[in-house]
Amino acid sequence: MTDIHTPGSKRTLGTDVVIVGGGIVGASAALALRQKGIAVVLLERDVCGSRSSGINYGGVRRQGRLAAQLPLSQRAHHIWARLPELIGIDGEYVRSGHLKLGVCAADMASLENYAQMAARYDLPLEILDQQQLRRRFPWISQRAIGGSYCAEDGHANPRLVSPAFAHAAGRLGAQIFDQTPVSRIEHDGQRFIVDCPQLQVRAPLLINCAGAWGHRIAAWFDEQVPLQVSCPNMTVTEPLPLFMDASIGIEGGSIYARQVSRGNCVIGGGQGYTTSDTTARPGREAVLELMKVASGLFPALASAHLIRFWSGIEGNIPDRNPVVGPSHTTPGLFHGFGFCGAGFQIGPAVGEVLAELIDDGHTPTPIDAFAINRFSTASSTLMSTTIVSGDE
């Protein structure tokens, strides 16, 4: 790494790879690159792991993902198993099991279809009928008529895990700059020139991990991605006696719930609203609806209190897949953004894939479905069909 000080101007750094965005994806990429001995500078507008990656629900699940994501998700599953050795903390990661509930016959049919598909990706799911469900999970009300159980999925504490990826990358020698927004990027034919208010970084390779803002950076390189922001609602109860021994999802979305070892139940569902380009708040209607659905499913909540709500900003893409892979306009540029509300679990694998693309030029993990050039006019008609029918 070269540190070029030009008198009278801002600090200038040279490196191999610049990463924009210090969420779990950017930090994992930085860590994976350092493991390969590649010099890297990570630029984060706020503080690493303080956006989506640090404030999400904390679900670490493979079940329910689109087929295209399952190979990546399986790869991530193995990384999560090594969390302490990788980032130095356990991040409160537990393989509690993930139980996706059905509340009507159509849900159950859909869960069964999904289980058959998932089996082809070596993801074993156990379909439970209402009796089995009652026996194994007596704390769930009769409203659920069955479920699909994935024993090795679970949950973790995003507040701890995501910043720890950045700290781990830093310990391996990544140069990390918090509070350093990237305001402009140019390419001089050989290198990217990345401008921040107090810093300029030059590197032949650039990774765009700017989360819900990643499409803006892509647009600087003439790549259009139909990304829209979403703001999932999160709530947490006061500590309650432990009862919820699996992380819960519901077929079709609705709410999701987990209980941490201190006893607080973290329950998400519905959408909030943005209050600025970077901040969001939970939505009143959705929170009240969430309380109704949650207390209908989990009688133990009837006399509980919610102590906090929050939301965050995530990038959503119509086909519910992220953008991961090389740019189609600019050699040396790679993207990893737009994770559609489910990037926490796969983030660490995306980091490794990006590092492989940079180091080897290819990755063994299939990522074709995430190519940035899928947003041509021809393919967008196709995509809207997918959205309506759903994929699970």
Place this chain on the structure above:
Amino acid sequence: MSSAASLTTLPPVIVGAGPAGIRAAETLVRAGLRPVLIDETAKGGGQIYRQQPDGFSRPAKALYGFEASRAEALHASWRALLDQVDYRPHTLVWNSEGGELDLLQVREQHYDGQPWQQLILATGATDRILPFQGWTLPGVYTLGAAQIALKYQATAIGSRVVFAGTGPLLYLIAYQYAKAGVEVAAVLDSAPFSAKLQATPAMLKGPAVFAKGLWYLGWLKARGIRIEYDAHLLAASGDQRLTAVRWRQQGQEQQLDCDGLGFGYALRSETQLADILDCRFQFDELNRAWLPVRDAMGRSSRDGVYLAGDGAGIMGADAAEWAGELAALALLQDSGRAVDATRVSQLQQQLARTRQFRQALEDAFPFPEQWVHEVADDVVLCRCENVTVGEARRLISELSLQDMNRLKAHSRVGMGRCQGRMCGLAAAELLAATSGQSVADAGRLRAQAPVKPLPYAIAPTVQQWSPALPVTAVAEEADHD
């Protein structure tokens, strides 16, 4: 009806029926309006003039001492207002979104919405807390809580009680307890006596309520009640509950048996609603806290939102009455009504004088800046989440934390039931001292709804249960777990 027309017919809304809120309501009623007056408690009066529950009938003089006539006057105003305002007792404002307040009817536990276009926040204050070893032990209360127990329900926090900390309430409450016949074993003031001597001339010029502090001190001394200055709480000890208190004074440790301890270091403003309403905040040196900014009339940085009383900066009860009236006048002025300019400048002068006096008070009861350096690692900082001072210090150093919200994310300080309302200021002191910044630079916890814990019982009835949340956008179909 067009939406513009319906908007202009909305009555002004006041949150808080303490001295500030009641005077604001009265001013609006006088101008012919019928405001909505929302308060979490059962009866108007706020903290200082809190009324006893039905069935209790102690005389005002016994309850409010010197302030009896002011209390009676305020209560009379409140009673006169009852059928001229839309009064909502037992009602907590827990959130606001898009021109509507979210309410919790505390007794029936049901949800209510309150649209607003003009809003006066008169949300008052709570005790300012600095933790010490054993502060979570049964028998240990804040000064305010000790006073509420006495004033509201005629109960004492113990039979042999110590009061510790600093601020005018310290002596007042010791006096009120002694007068009520409770044995006050000692008053431990963290401020040195010299601070009081130096501040005395300025204090004597000040508004009556606070200057009485000196009188209380004299009264306590005359009755032989032990008063220690420069006395810093070390520990409350006891097996199941409090049996003794330990403190340090000029390098010497001292101990005293007691079964009740009230402590506190003046007050802190209740600012979450202003924060949730996106009012701009600024660090205020005098209050040593981030507060919502207001102009000389009480206007916040947000159109239609006015701030009055201790909720916008600690100024005491009389100032709260003036600020409430002034904020209401600002609201009327902004609605295009004529207001009495002489009254406005009179109120502003009184408030300006009070603020000067506040400085003298701060000199007499200085914030104990050494606390942060002396507090032991094993002291519980955040009692909701059981985070110790040592753990917070370790994380601040190891992770080079600079900002309160990062400290919260990594340590869980301020993440529990109180949402940092109790531990937030102490945590900010700790962050500032450990990271080598000023308290101002350590920042403040962003407020999140709900303002206080929200019972599940308010959820719409489960009979109408439907499995899915309404889907209004494609994005919502995606799983987020």
